[in-house]
Each structure stands twice: as C-alpha cells, then as structure tokens.
Amino acid sequence: MMSKVTMRLNGKTVSADVEDRTLLVHFIRETQGLTGTHVGCDTSQCGACVVHVDGKAVKSCTMLAAQADGSDVLTVEGLANGDELHPVQAAFRENHGLQCGFCTPGMIMTAVDMIERHGAKLDEKTIRHELEGNICRCTGYHNIVKAIKAASDQMAGMKTATE
Amino acid sequence: MYETTYHRAGSVADAASMMASAEDGKYLGGGQTLLPTMKQRLAAPTDLIDLAKIVDLHGISEAGGAVVIGAATTHAEVASSAVINSKLPGLATLAGGIGDPAVRHKGTIGGSIANNDPAADYPSALVALGATVKTNKRELAAEDFFTGMFETALEDDEIVTSVSFPVPAKSAYSKYPNPASRYAMAGVFVAKGADDSVKVAVTGAGQDGVFRVGEMESALSSNWSPEAVAGISVSSDNLLSDIHGSAAYRANLVTVMAKRAVAAAG
Amino acid sequence: MGVQGIGARALRKEDKRFITGKGRYTDDMVLPRMTYAAFVRSPHAHAKIKGIDASAALAMPGVEAVLTGEQLVGDGIGNLICGWMIHSKDGSPMNMGAWRALEPETVRFVGQAVAVVIADTQGQARDAADAVVVDYEELPAVVDMSAAMAPGAPQLHPEAPGNVIYDWEIGDEAATNAAFDSAAHVTRLDITNNRLVPNPMEPRAALADYDTAEEHYTLYTTSQNPHVARLVLSAFYNVAPEHKLRVIAPDVGGGFGSKIFIYPEEIVALWASKRVGRPVKWVSDRTEAFLTDAHGRDHKTEAELALDANNKITGFRVKTVANLGAYMSLFSSSVPTYLYATLLSGQYDIPNIHCNVKTVYTNTTPVDAYRGAGRPEATFLVERIIETAAREVGMSPAEFRRKNFIQAFPHQTPVIMCYDAGDYNATLDAALKAIDYDGFPARKSEAASRGKLRGLGLSCYIEACGIAPSAAVGSLGAGVGLWESAEVRVNPVGTIEVLTGSHSHGQGHETTFAQLISERFGVDTDAVSIVHGDTDKVQFGMGTYGSRSGAVGMSAIVKALDKVEAKAKKIAAHLMEASEGDIQIEGGELKVAGTDKKLSFTEVALAAYTAHNLPEGMEPGLKEGAFYDPSNFTFPAGTYACEVEVDPDTGKTEIVNFVAADDFGKVINPMIVEGQVHGGLTQGIGQALLENAAYDENGQLVTASYMDYAMPRADDVPSYNLLTTETICPGNPLGMKGCGEAGAIGSPPAVINAITDAIGNNHLSMPATAEKVWLAAQPGLSQAAE
Missing domain, CATH: 3.30.390.50 (CO dehydrogenase flavoprotein, C-terminal domain)
Known part of the structure; x- marks a missing residue:
C-alpha cells in the first residue's frame, strides 16, 4: 500500500508517496536524502536515529513515516542556524564528544531534548541516565557527558542573560 | 517489515470499524514494541490502525478518589504529570523508568498493557493499585485483564480507552x-x-x-x-x-x- | 585553526561534517539504477544443503536475480583465506577448511550466507529472500571448544581432523618445567576469556558498481584498510584485477578490528553487480552484524606461575585453547599465537615461559582480531594470576608487581619480544597516588558501614603495537608486510595534501596528521588536507589496526616530509644564494641563518612548480613519497587502578573510581589520545562486566541483538581519571608507541581484581554479571561463579 506523506522537515514542507511500511528514518534518509540520521540497530536501542517530532526526541526507526504525517520533524541537519552551530553541536566538538561520528547525530538530538526538558539542572548522573537510549562504541561516553554538561551550562547562561 | 496498510483513526468508533474491515489488523499505540516486532518480521498485520491521534484517549484526570489515564497517554506524560507525582508517586517513577527518553515520548500506557510483555513495568502497577481497565466494550479489573505472558482478556477488536487508578495511601x-x-x-x-x-x-x-x-x-x-x-x-x-x-x-x-x-x- | 604542532590539543578538523549530519558513510551513497542485496542465511549451525528453490522469489516484484554458491563457484570466485600461516609444533601447516562467500554444500554456523537476492528496493529484496526455499539436512553441531576436540565430536572440515586447526607452542618447555620443579610456591588459575562482538555503531555495508564499458569495478565499503581489501579481492577472490578495482572506504563508523577483514558480502556485492549489470548495495542490519562480523577473544586457559622463596617469579606455564569459530577469518590464526603468547611476560622479568595453544573449529561465527587482539587475553591472564599469586603469598599486589618488574631496557623476554623502553615503576606510582592506594582501607570500612563491599584492583599491562617489522612478521608466517606509506604533496600555492595508507574511522587522523605538518613547516593546519581511504587517490598502504597509525603511519609521513624539506631547502638555498646547510624552516618561512633573508613556504613551493629557476638538474615539483617499515614493535604500558563497590543484595558492581596511567611515548594530540583511552576502557569494562556472546547447545547465538547482548551504556561506566608518563620509543622518528588499544587491553583484569578483592572470593569469570557476583559474594561459596 502506498500513501502520500506530508510533513514539515527542518522547517520545509515535504511530501512523497511511500509504502505504508516505510519507517520515518527511511523517509528522511532515502526519500528526502538527509543522511545525517543513522540506523545502528533493529531493536530501538542504539539511538543513532533520534530526531525530534513535534518537539520531542523519538527514535525514527521505531515510527512509520505515516505516523509523522502532518508533524513537524527536526533532524541534525536542521539544528544549526546557517553557519552558526547549535550550542550542543559546538560543545560536542569543543569537548571531543565524538570519534567516528556515527552515533553523533542521535546523541546531539537526544542532548538537545534532554537540555530542553531539564534546563540548567543537568548533572553528570542525570546525563548518564538520560543517555540510556543512545549507544556509543568509541568515546566511552566520558566526553559526551562533558559536552552535554558544558552545553547545558552554556545554554542556561544564555537564558539568564536574555531574561 | 512486511507490507502493511496504515490507517489513522479519528475516534474510537472509527478505529473499531477499521478493525472490522481489516483482514488481520492490529491497533497501533506508540508502536514502541509492535514496530520492532514487525521490523524483525515476527508480526505481519495486514493493517495498522493508529490510535495515537484519537483525542478522547489522551489526558490525565483526577476525580472521586481515582486518577484516570487515557490509553494513548505517553510514558513521558505520566512521568511528568503533577497529578500523578502527587497522588501516585510510584506510578510516576515507574513510567519514568520505562525504556529511554525517546521511547517514553512515544510509548503509551494502553499499548503497554495490551501487549502484556512479562518484563513490562505497567502490569505490576495496575495489579498492585487495583486499577480498572476501561475498553470500548467494558470495564475489567486489572487482575482479570492480564491473563498470561503476552496475553490479556482483550478481544481482537477491543480497544483499551483508559485506566483508572484508585489513589492509594x-x-x-x-x-x-x-x-x-x-x-x-x-x-x-x-x-x-x-x-x-x-x-x-x-x-x-x-x-x-x-x-x-x-x-x-x-x-x-x-x-x-x-x-x-x-x-x-x-x-x-x-x-x-x-x-x-x-x-x-x-x-x-x-x-x-x-x-x-x-x-x-x- | 592556526599553527598547531606536536602536543597541541587541536580540535578536530573532521568534526564539522559529523556534527551537522554531513558525514558520508557507505550507506549514504546512492548510485543511479542501484539495486539492493538481501542474503539468505542459514538458520542452522550445521547442515547439508540439499537444494535451493528460488522460483517463488524470482517471481516476486522487483527481483533482478537470486544467486547461489553454485553460480559463485562456477564463476571462479575464490575461497576466503586466512593470511597468516601458523605451523603446529610438529611442523605441520595449519589445517584450513574451505570457506566460500556463498556456501553451496555445507553450512557451518547460523547466519552463513547461502544465496543472495538482488532487487529494486531493500524491502523487495528482503521479502524475496524470505521466499527462497533452502532444503537443509541438519547435522549435529558443536559449539564448545573442549567438546569440539573430544572423540566423537561432530567434524566441521575434512581438512581438520578432530576440529584442531593447529597445536602450537612457544618458549622453552624443559626449562620452564625445571623452574616449576624447584618452585617454592606455585599459583594455579583457570581463566576463560569471554567471546565478544565488536559492534562498531555503523554496521558493515558495501556498494558495488561494475562499469561494463571499462570492465571496471568500484566498491564503497566499510573498511579499515581499503588497499588490503583490493589486494585480497583481486589476488585471492578473483573478482577483478587490481587495476580494474577501486575500493573506497569513505567515512567509516568505527571498526575495532571487525572491519579489517574482507567478508563474503563485499565479494558477493561485486560479483553480483557484474551479474545483474546494475550497482548493488548491501547494508547489514544489527542482527546480521551479530551473526557475521568476526567475533573476538574466546579463550580457555590453564595457567601456572612459579615463585621462588623470595616471591620472585621463576616460571610461567600456559595451556590455551582458542575457539576460531566455523572458518578461519583473515588474520584469525595470528591472534591467539603471535599477538597473544608473545606478551605473556607482561611487565615482569620472567626467565622461563612456555605456552601451548590449540585452536579449534566450532559451529559458531568466525573469531578474529577485536580491539587489542590477543593482547587483552594475555594481559587478563597475566594480571589475574599475578594478583592471585600476591594474595596467596600475602604480599601487597602493588609491591609484588614492583618486585618482579623489568627494570632495565632493552629487555629480551623468553617469548620473542624485545622491549625497547619503559618505566613501569613510574606508571605504577602515578596510578597508586591518583587512586590514593594508602587511603583504601578507610574507604573500604566506610563503604562497609553503608552495606557495600569495596575493592581495589590493579592491572599493569603491556602491549606490542605499531605492527610491525615486515621481515619479522614474514618469518613468523604473515602473508603481508606491515609497513606503511605516505605521500606529501606541496601544491604550487603552498597548501599541502598528505596521502596516507592509514585509514581513519574515528581516530582523528585528519587532525593529528595535519599537526605533524603544521609542526614541521609552521603552516596553518587549515592549509593541510589528509587524504585517505580511496585506492584511486592513495598509493598502496596497509591501513589502520593494531595501534599502528601513529607509530607506523606517521613515521612514513615523517620520512616523506624529510624528503620534501630537503628539496625545499635546496630550492630556497638556490634562490637566496645561500648554503643549503644554513636554511632553517621556521614559522612557515625558509630563512638563511644569521641573516634577514627569507622566503615564504608558498614562494618556495611556487618556485618548485614554475621551475624557472631551480638548481641545476633538479626535477620540478614538490611532492615526495615514502614507505616506512618499522624496526621493532612498540611497547605501550601502564597501570590501571579500579575501585569498585559491590551491592551484596543484588551483586551489582559500581565502578567508583578508575585511574589509567599510560606511557604512550610521545603524544601528538592529548585530547585525541584521551578519547582513545576512554573508549578502550569502556570496551574493556564492557568485557569485564557486561558483554558475552552466548550460544545455546544447538549453535544459536542467543545474544544476537541489543536486547540480549549487554553493550556498555553511559550509566554503566564512570568518568575516568587519566594520567600519562613518557618514555620515548627509540624505534621510530617521533618516539610514539600507540594508544588505540591500551584501554581495552588493560582494564578487564583491573575490574575483576577489584571485584574479587571486594567480595573476598577469587573465583569469578567474565563477564562478572550481577548474578555471578551475587553468587560469588555468598559466604561459603568459592566455586559458584566460575
């Protein structure tokens, strides 16, 4: 069965006829050609595929494209503001929070969601717990945790400054 | 995943009639268990009837000494609900510990209990709290609802609409x-x-x-x-x-x- | 970025593409008319194939072809090979069974490919693969390595009677036995080194494209060593001649050894692309990765350590059985022999060592190199038995180690290796200080007051990396040389491209290698590009594994830089009418010493290419290549100290402090080195506490997904406390030793030594799951957790 799926993807309305069994991650990667979102497992555990749907982090490998019809979807490609990196992206680089880069988009999207939910309250223990659904084999998590903490502190500072 | 046909239901009645006309349909809650099972080709429903957008299935309310949670309420919503944190703190802890943050944004209480995975968290809360499961057909005590590993009293076309928890001490x-x-x-x-x-x-x-x-x-x-x-x-x-x-x-x-x-x- | 030389914590040049979603991995590649491959895999661990019926599959929508092993063999595609010849102690060569990319006759592990479906979409290919009917006659299977050697066991390969691949030994048996005969104390330990699945986060993938007009193949694939892949695909698998095959390993999402090898899927993708006349893409799913990526470790060992009356070690006797799975993977034979037994001396002065290794076939996934490869097995064995011996003789584990450390270098061990440099007291002291060794008893009693069992464990590891001197490994059976190549191209405008045979799949070569050039010529790292991973762009090179990219790969770059520098100086001297010996390179300029005469690096480069005014007889251009063949292995070493708290109610272990004191020689980018250690430590802790590839008695892998294979997550591990000490490696121009594997090598024994210290029971196997620790911590139980 083919159906037309329409969504806002990184701020742009996109539409395509796809098989109903098409996963959101395949819609993003193959139909729309945005390959930053990755597939690292078959059991919804590794988190390489995390994107935001209607403002919330979800695993795009565990959602049909059809379920996202009419939704607002944000991927790692839509995070930076032009050439200006999102603070979480910048923090991953500054803290060496990535090595091979494969889990990185999912980590970053999870981190952005985490910081949005917890604000400036993030401590190491919370960060580690919140990363339960994202697996990295390269970094040992040490610098990912550091990066998220740094971004969280910085974003809290930015918020205070604008208040 | 095998081919399937996706339907988005607008109401409970709508969903039931979609199920009636499906050859081998399945209701789709948040899909956090069903979709992985389908990806592994361990389930092959001809039709998926998505309940997530049915407005009546959402929400958390408190009345008459009970907290009622709509079946399509996500784990994240339960975990962060002020009512649940104050009246049913054990349930908030439980919901906040299911899967991971992304899974909690999609997974629903109705989907979880209808699947009755022996390792799922919710069944313990429903039984211990003496909850009542409401469906589009009837009301069932939690202990009558869960009948065995991956088995419930639900009929094939029956839809969990809400779960009512008496507020405990x-x-x-x-x-x-x-x-x-x-x-x-x-x-x-x-x-x-x-x-x-x-x-x-x-x-x-x-x-x-x-x-x-x-x-x-x-x-x-x-x-x-x-x-x-x-x-x-x-x-x-x-x-x-x-x-x-x-x-x-x-x-x-x-x-x-x-x-x-x-x-x-x- | 500016000038960032050796020792700078330069941020990574490659990061921008990864953090913005612009990385380019194999699965991201799309070609016109591309098809998808789905493999039909054996559900049985051991079975005869009586027939394959593809008729239903062929009739399904979008299906281009269903190809089988019979066709593959018919087209002359060669068998998979093992590239390191090991001889048994009786002199006979290893017994290698035939391994075909698609098996036409007998499957020997669950997941082995027997056919492939090529279709327009991935969904169609998988639907059709399900519809291929294979008629199997099941055969009895054997998964346990001891059972495989028992009389009457199911036999896997006619070439290997009794399922034994080789029965190999190293060291002086008689002298070692004599040491035991006169020993004052003998410590005995049986050790299992658990089977692991490497699990780089990017699953393997291949995209093959055959150009009919040029009779030329292109393969995009997830490889750590694209040139080796091309060589093997060409020379042994007869896919195409080397000059008609281009292998591109673009961004690769981690390897850890598992992407060294050339697997059936890459061979089949290439072969199928010619067969169907369209590009063929295959992407592994995670379950396929569990079933088909080469596994790691899987040893069973009986070891004995002899001590004299002064607690000095006099002998070490080891008998190991290693499970190589159903087939011999590319470097499988070298892992439990020359990468393992040659490190059994550890950091210790042990006069007599003898080790016997038997390798066996079982109906399981093939086993090969995984981060550390042989050295983690050696280190776990040595550091567990050292700790055990110290406990038995009632000495402090730190002092027992110190008493037996090698103190002078070079040091020739009885098992081939000659350690060139090190200071083992320095790393031990640094680690003890950082973990506050002396304060441990107080922490232990404080933990006890909270109902927790606290323990401290040490591990003083050594590894041999920077592999390897070609003649030496050749004499030991290697089918290849293990040198590395580099080419440095200075462009007419002074920017520089470095073509390296090393391959970065997370290690940050684009940054570290650029720092080397920045240091040498004083140029901005942004003016340097590191080119790797494409056999059409880069000269033949050997790739990245065995912590060799620094010590070997960068040494090749240094050699090429020497040549570039020499030529640039000649040109500068000529242009400035000075003596060549007076030219100094500083801050991106070539200066005449003692004068104010100078030329920018760019001016010299341009002069080399305009060639209007070069020294008499000099060729134009500024581009030099070099091959570097190391003179010895390098020997990174260090001390890891792990402190744990065990919850006796559940058996759960929490690592409360982990100190790693490493001596990697010269460090180019400390930030990147620390990242390598963090990752290695987490993999080692994963092995110690969580990870295990478990088979049932029928040969089904019961841990074939993340639902059952416990990968370390962020909340399983602590933040680490890293220190470095430095002894310069005398064997290479930069003094580097390598850092990629140390964490995975050194950490497992530190963790197990800590837990056994906490619970007061030395019998505990890896992974030390909560249940095993809970059992072992029960009073009165000593063997329960084995």
Missing part, C-alpha cells in the same frame, strides 16, 4: 533492569490502599507475567516496613530463567526490590 516501584534490554528482570510495585489494604505485584520475574506475593502483603499489612519483607522469598518454581538471571537470582531480586520499594514508599 502509599505506593512505590523498584526495579532491577536487565543489563542489555533494560526491561525489568524483577520489578516490584507495592501499594497501601486508602483502605489500608496492601498489594505487592511483581513483573519481569514470573513465567506467566505479573503476579502478587500474598505473604509479603500480609507481612506488610501488619508491619509496613522494609524489614517486614526482607525475610520473605518467593518460590523460584514459576520464575523466568535465562542468560541474564536464573530463577533463583530473580527470586532474590524480588525480595530486594520489594524491600527497596517499601523503603521508597516511606
């Missing part, structure tokens, strides 16, 4: 997660009802899914303290045994988690 949940899947190896929900009745329900450990521990309930009825359950162990005869934990180890975890849950409930 005390409640808490403690689980020991499987180190790989992070599902419960043993999860214990303890509740002391408004009428002082005590229930202890265990998930993750039993071969037939959730079960109650009568001996712990009696002990806690006369002495609500961690020490009251510390010496009580469940028989390992009907417990799961796999590479992650033998039945004997799970039996130990049930006691330890029960102790910790009682301590957390205060």
Whole structure:
C-alpha cells in the first residue's frame, strides 16, 4: 500500500508517496536524502536515529513515516542556524564528544531534548541516565557527558542573560 | 517489515470499524514494541490502525478518589504529570523508568498493557493499585485483564480507552533492569490502599507475567516496613530463567526490590 | 585553526561534517539504477544443503536475480583465506577448511550466507529472500571448544581432523618445567576469556558498481584498510584485477578490528553487480552484524606461575585453547599465537615461559582480531594470576608487581619480544597516588558501614603495537608486510595534501596528521588536507589496526616530509644564494641563518612548480613519497587502578573510581589520545562486566541483538581519571608507541581484581554479571561463579 506523506522537515514542507511500511528514518534518509540520521540497530536501542517530532526526541526507526504525517520533524541537519552551530553541536566538538561520528547525530538530538526538558539542572548522573537510549562504541561516553554538561551550562547562561 | 496498510483513526468508533474491515489488523499505540516486532518480521498485520491521534484517549484526570489515564497517554506524560507525582508517586517513577527518553515520548500506557510483555513495568502497577481497565466494550479489573505472558482478556477488536487508578495511601516501584534490554528482570510495585489494604505485584520475574506475593502483603499489612519483607522469598518454581538471571537470582531480586520499594514508599 | 604542532590539543578538523549530519558513510551513497542485496542465511549451525528453490522469489516484484554458491563457484570466485600461516609444533601447516562467500554444500554456523537476492528496493529484496526455499539436512553441531576436540565430536572440515586447526607452542618447555620443579610456591588459575562482538555503531555495508564499458569495478565499503581489501579481492577472490578495482572506504563508523577483514558480502556485492549489470548495495542490519562480523577473544586457559622463596617469579606455564569459530577469518590464526603468547611476560622479568595453544573449529561465527587482539587475553591472564599469586603469598599486589618488574631496557623476554623502553615503576606510582592506594582501607570500612563491599584492583599491562617489522612478521608466517606509506604533496600555492595508507574511522587522523605538518613547516593546519581511504587517490598502504597509525603511519609521513624539506631547502638555498646547510624552516618561512633573508613556504613551493629557476638538474615539483617499515614493535604500558563497590543484595558492581596511567611515548594530540583511552576502557569494562556472546547447545547465538547482548551504556561506566608518563620509543622518528588499544587491553583484569578483592572470593569469570557476583559474594561459596 502506498500513501502520500506530508510533513514539515527542518522547517520545509515535504511530501512523497511511500509504502505504508516505510519507517520515518527511511523517509528522511532515502526519500528526502538527509543522511545525517543513522540506523545502528533493529531493536530501538542504539539511538543513532533520534530526531525530534513535534518537539520531542523519538527514535525514527521505531515510527512509520505515516505516523509523522502532518508533524513537524527536526533532524541534525536542521539544528544549526546557517553557519552558526547549535550550542550542543559546538560543545560536542569543543569537548571531543565524538570519534567516528556515527552515533553523533542521535546523541546531539537526544542532548538537545534532554537540555530542553531539564534546563540548567543537568548533572553528570542525570546525563548518564538520560543517555540510556543512545549507544556509543568509541568515546566511552566520558566526553559526551562533558559536552552535554558544558552545553547545558552554556545554554542556561544564555537564558539568564536574555531574561 | 512486511507490507502493511496504515490507517489513522479519528475516534474510537472509527478505529473499531477499521478493525472490522481489516483482514488481520492490529491497533497501533506508540508502536514502541509492535514496530520492532514487525521490523524483525515476527508480526505481519495486514493493517495498522493508529490510535495515537484519537483525542478522547489522551489526558490525565483526577476525580472521586481515582486518577484516570487515557490509553494513548505517553510514558513521558505520566512521568511528568503533577497529578500523578502527587497522588501516585510510584506510578510516576515507574513510567519514568520505562525504556529511554525517546521511547517514553512515544510509548503509551494502553499499548503497554495490551501487549502484556512479562518484563513490562505497567502490569505490576495496575495489579498492585487495583486499577480498572476501561475498553470500548467494558470495564475489567486489572487482575482479570492480564491473563498470561503476552496475553490479556482483550478481544481482537477491543480497544483499551483508559485506566483508572484508585489513589492509594502509599505506593512505590523498584526495579532491577536487565543489563542489555533494560526491561525489568524483577520489578516490584507495592501499594497501601486508602483502605489500608496492601498489594505487592511483581513483573519481569514470573513465567506467566505479573503476579502478587500474598505473604509479603500480609507481612506488610501488619508491619509496613522494609524489614517486614526482607525475610520473605518467593518460590523460584514459576520464575523466568535465562542468560541474564536464573530463577533463583530473580527470586532474590524480588525480595530486594520489594524491600527497596517499601523503603521508597516511606 | 592556526599553527598547531606536536602536543597541541587541536580540535578536530573532521568534526564539522559529523556534527551537522554531513558525514558520508557507505550507506549514504546512492548510485543511479542501484539495486539492493538481501542474503539468505542459514538458520542452522550445521547442515547439508540439499537444494535451493528460488522460483517463488524470482517471481516476486522487483527481483533482478537470486544467486547461489553454485553460480559463485562456477564463476571462479575464490575461497576466503586466512593470511597468516601458523605451523603446529610438529611442523605441520595449519589445517584450513574451505570457506566460500556463498556456501553451496555445507553450512557451518547460523547466519552463513547461502544465496543472495538482488532487487529494486531493500524491502523487495528482503521479502524475496524470505521466499527462497533452502532444503537443509541438519547435522549435529558443536559449539564448545573442549567438546569440539573430544572423540566423537561432530567434524566441521575434512581438512581438520578432530576440529584442531593447529597445536602450537612457544618458549622453552624443559626449562620452564625445571623452574616449576624447584618452585617454592606455585599459583594455579583457570581463566576463560569471554567471546565478544565488536559492534562498531555503523554496521558493515558495501556498494558495488561494475562499469561494463571499462570492465571496471568500484566498491564503497566499510573498511579499515581499503588497499588490503583490493589486494585480497583481486589476488585471492578473483573478482577483478587490481587495476580494474577501486575500493573506497569513505567515512567509516568505527571498526575495532571487525572491519579489517574482507567478508563474503563485499565479494558477493561485486560479483553480483557484474551479474545483474546494475550497482548493488548491501547494508547489514544489527542482527546480521551479530551473526557475521568476526567475533573476538574466546579463550580457555590453564595457567601456572612459579615463585621462588623470595616471591620472585621463576616460571610461567600456559595451556590455551582458542575457539576460531566455523572458518578461519583473515588474520584469525595470528591472534591467539603471535599477538597473544608473545606478551605473556607482561611487565615482569620472567626467565622461563612456555605456552601451548590449540585452536579449534566450532559451529559458531568466525573469531578474529577485536580491539587489542590477543593482547587483552594475555594481559587478563597475566594480571589475574599475578594478583592471585600476591594474595596467596600475602604480599601487597602493588609491591609484588614492583618486585618482579623489568627494570632495565632493552629487555629480551623468553617469548620473542624485545622491549625497547619503559618505566613501569613510574606508571605504577602515578596510578597508586591518583587512586590514593594508602587511603583504601578507610574507604573500604566506610563503604562497609553503608552495606557495600569495596575493592581495589590493579592491572599493569603491556602491549606490542605499531605492527610491525615486515621481515619479522614474514618469518613468523604473515602473508603481508606491515609497513606503511605516505605521500606529501606541496601544491604550487603552498597548501599541502598528505596521502596516507592509514585509514581513519574515528581516530582523528585528519587532525593529528595535519599537526605533524603544521609542526614541521609552521603552516596553518587549515592549509593541510589528509587524504585517505580511496585506492584511486592513495598509493598502496596497509591501513589502520593494531595501534599502528601513529607509530607506523606517521613515521612514513615523517620520512616523506624529510624528503620534501630537503628539496625545499635546496630550492630556497638556490634562490637566496645561500648554503643549503644554513636554511632553517621556521614559522612557515625558509630563512638563511644569521641573516634577514627569507622566503615564504608558498614562494618556495611556487618556485618548485614554475621551475624557472631551480638548481641545476633538479626535477620540478614538490611532492615526495615514502614507505616506512618499522624496526621493532612498540611497547605501550601502564597501570590501571579500579575501585569498585559491590551491592551484596543484588551483586551489582559500581565502578567508583578508575585511574589509567599510560606511557604512550610521545603524544601528538592529548585530547585525541584521551578519547582513545576512554573508549578502550569502556570496551574493556564492557568485557569485564557486561558483554558475552552466548550460544545455546544447538549453535544459536542467543545474544544476537541489543536486547540480549549487554553493550556498555553511559550509566554503566564512570568518568575516568587519566594520567600519562613518557618514555620515548627509540624505534621510530617521533618516539610514539600507540594508544588505540591500551584501554581495552588493560582494564578487564583491573575490574575483576577489584571485584574479587571486594567480595573476598577469587573465583569469578567474565563477564562478572550481577548474578555471578551475587553468587560469588555468598559466604561459603568459592566455586559458584566460575
């Protein structure tokens, strides 16, 4: 069965006829050609595929494209503001929070969601717990945790400054 | 994943009629268990009927000494609800520990209980709190709803619409997660009802899914303290045994988690 | 970025593409008319194939072809090979069974490919693969390595009677036995080194494209060593001649050894692309990765350590059985022999060592190199038995180690290796200080007051990396040389491209290698590009594994830089009418010493290419290549100290402090080195506490997904406390030793030594799951957790 799926993807309305069994991650990667979102497992555990749907982090490998019809979807490609990196992206680089880069988009999207939910309250223990659904084999998590903490502190500072 | 046909239902009645015309349909809640199963080609429904956008299935409300949670309410919504955190803190803890943040944004209470995975968390809460499951056809007591591993009293076309939890005097949940899947190896929900009745329900450990521990309930009825359950162990005869934990180890975890849950409930 | 030389914590040049979603991995590649491959895999661990019926599959929508092993063999595609010849102690060559990319006759492990479906979409290919009917006659299977050697066991390969691949030994048996005969104390230990699945987060993938007009193949694939892949695909698998095959390993999402090897899927993708006349893409799913990526470790060992009356080690006797799975993977034979037994001396002065290794076939996934490869097995064995011996004789584990450390270098061990440099007291002291060794008893009693069992464990590891001197490994049976190549191209405008045979799949070569050039010529790292991973762009090179990219790969770059520098100086001297010996390179300029005469690096480069005014007889251009063949292995070493708290109620272990004191020689980018250690430590802790590839008795892998295979997550591990000490490696121009594997090598024994210290029971196998620790911590149980 083919159906037309329409969504806002990184701020742009996109539409395509796809098989109903098409996963959101395949819609993003193959139909729309945005390959930053990755597939690292078959059991919804590794988190390489995390994107935001209607403002919330979800695993795009565990959602049909059809379920996202009419939704607002944000991927790692839509995070930076032009050439200006999102603070979480910048923090991953500054803290060496990535090595091979494969889990990185999912980590970053999870981190952005985490910081949005917890604000400036993030401590190491919370960060580690919140990363339960994202697996990295390269970094040992040490610098990912550091990066998220740094971004969280910085974003809290930015918020205070604008208040 | 095998081919399938996706339908988005606008109302419960709409969903039921879609199911009636499907050859081998399945209701789709958050899809956090069903979709992985379909991806592994272990399930092949001809039709998926998505319940997530049905407005009537959403929301958390409190009335008449009970908290009612719509079936399409996500784990994240339950975990962060002010009402649940104040009236059913054990349930908030439980929902906040299901899967991971992304899974909690999609997974729903209705989907979880309809699947009745023996390692899922919710069944223990429903049983311990004496919840009532409401469907589009009837109301069922939690203990009548869960009938065995991956089995419930639901008919094929029946839809869980909400779950009603009587507000307890005390409640808490403690689980020991499987180190790989992070599902419960043993999860214990303890509740002391408004009428002082005590229930202890265990998930993750039993071969037939959730079960109650009568001996712990009696002990806690006369002495609500961690020490009251510390010496009580469940028989390992009907417990799961796999590479992650033998039945004997799970039996130990049930006691330890029960102790910790009682301590957390205060 | 500016000038960032050796020692700078330069941020990574490659990061921008990864953090913005612009990385380019194999699965991201799309070609016109691309098809998808789905493999039909054996559900049985051991079975005869009686027939394959593809008729239903062929009739399904979008299906281009269903190809089988019979066709593959018919087209002359060669068998998979093992590239390192090991001889048994009786002199006979290893017994290698035939391994075909698609098996036409007998399957020997669950997941082995027997056919492939090529279709327009991935969904169609998988649907059709399900519809291929294979008629199997099941055969008895054997998964346990001891059972495989028992009389009457199911036999896997006619070439290997009794399933034994080789029965190999190293060291002086008689002298070692004599040491035991006169020993004052003998410590015995049986050790299992658990089977692991490497699990780089990017699953393997291949995209093959055959150009009919040029009779030329292009393969995009997830490889750590694209040139080796091309060589093997060409020379042994007869896919195409080397000059008609281009292998591109673009961004690769981690390897850890598992992407060294050339697997059936890459071979089949290439072969199928010619067969169907369209590009063919295959992407592994995670379950396929569990079933088909080469596994790691899987040893069973009986070891004995002899001590004299002064607690000095006099002998070490080891008998190891290693499970190589159903087939011999590319470097499998070298892992439990020359990468393992040659490190059994550890950091210790042990006069007599003898080790016997038997390798066996079983009906399981093939086993090969995984981060550390042989050295983690050696280190676990040595550091567990050292700790055990110290406990038995009642000495402090730190002092027992110190007493037996090698103190002078070079040091020739009885097992081939000659350690060139090190200071083992320095790393031990640094680690003990950082973990506050002396304060441990107080922490232990404080933990006890909270109902927790606290323990401290040490591990003093050594590894041999920077592999390897070609003649030496050749004499030991290697089928290849293990040198590395580099080419440095200075462009007419002074920017620089470095073509390296090393391959970065997370290691940050684009940054570290650029720092080397920045240091040498004083140029901005942004003016340097590191080119790797494409056989059409880069000269033949050997790739990245065995912590060799620094010590070997960068040494090749240094050699090429020497040549570039020499030529640039000649040109500068000529242009400035100075003596060549007076030219100094500083801050991106070539200066005449003692004068104010200078030329920018760019001016010299341009002069080399305009060639209007070069020294008499000099060729134009500024581009030099070099091959570097190391003179010895390098020997990174260090001390890891792990402190744990065990919850006796559940058996759960929490690592409360982990100190790693490493001596990697010269460090180019400390930030990147620390990242390598963090990752290695987490993999080692994963092995110690969580990870295990478990088979049932029928040969089904019961841990074939993340639902059952426990990967370390962020909340399983602590933040680490890292220190470095430095002894310069005398064997290479930069003094580097390598850092990629140390964490995975050194950490497992530290963790197990800590837990056994906490629970007061030395019998504990990996992974030390909560259940095993809970059992072992029960009073009165000593063997329960084995």
